[in-house]
Amino acid sequence: MMRTTTLLAFLLLMVACTPEKQLYMVIQDQDNDSIYVEEQVTEGDRITLSWIHSVEKTPWSEVYEVTHEGGLMLTEAIFESFGAGVDHANGTMTVEDGKVVVKDIDEPVEKITWIHSQQAEHTVHLRDKESTGPNDLPHHQAIEIVIEER
DSSP, X not given: OHHHHHHHHHHHHHHHHSOOOOEEEEEEETTTOOEEEXXXXXXXXXXXXXXEOTXXXXXXXXXXXXXXXSOEEEEEEEESOOOTTOOOSSSEEEEETXXXXXXXXXXXXXXXXXXXXXXXXXXXXXXXXXXXXXXXXXXXXXXXXXXXXX
């Protein structure tokens, strides 16, 4: 009985002393995994990727939330013009202050990917604070955002 109690106490101590894994937003090169930004995130944190549309020359934004499982969920899209090529199958669409806002998209994504363009002014915000601006990442480079557990 004493052995079982000692073993149980040891196991509980080990579990209590094991550091809890943290989630990180990692902005990296898609081709060679060079890391440009690492920031700790928690469930519910919002990551916004914004850019200037190459044809319309108007701002676009996509908002993602960090999920409990350490994934990403596309929750919202904001843009000024709506036309061919705009995916509109999911979510609730409204017009707010002259912008089309699609909320409740709730589409899980493994990662956020884009070809970075300094002219298109790609910008990443985490919790409404700028993480990277247009000139912080290499021009015409394939970039991705992933959530990693460490």
